[in-house]
Amino acid sequence: MATNQDESFAEAVIRLKLADETSVSQCMKTVADGEAGSLADAMVQRGVLDREAADRALAESEGAPQDRDAGSEEEPPHIEGYDILEKLGEGGMG
Numbered sequence: 001m002a003t004n005q006d007e008s009f010a011e012a013v014i015r016l017k018l019a020d021e022t023s024v025s026q027c028m029k030t031v032a033d034g035e036a037g038s039l040a041d042a043m044v045q046r047g048v049l050d051r052e053a054a055d056r057a058l059a060e061s062e063g064a065p066q067d068r069d070a071g072s073e074e075e076p077p078h079i080e081g082y083d084i085l086e087k088l089g090e091g092g093m094g
Helices: 004-015 021-034 039-045 052-060
Strands: none
Touching: 004 021, 004 039, 021 039, 021 052, 039 052
16 A cells, blocks of 8 residues: 555656656555555666665655745755755745
8 A cells, every 4th residue: 555655755756757657656556566665665676766766756755845844954855956055034924
């Protein structure tokens, strides 16, 4: 059975264009059948992703902005082509 972490990982893999939806679905079936402990493991075992790509997608899925609390000290996810120079501020409007 796919977990929320597997769902987030699948979204990150597709968003990062590391694999297509068909490959992700096939690997999800592998997890559902109990042949792998997680979607990341299934994708590596089946050769869809290498470990480095899987780790990158895991970091992306775990570091999604909606998953972090406001004011968190965690590093924001890396956005290719952009560098964070400094923090501009924090807090909400109002």
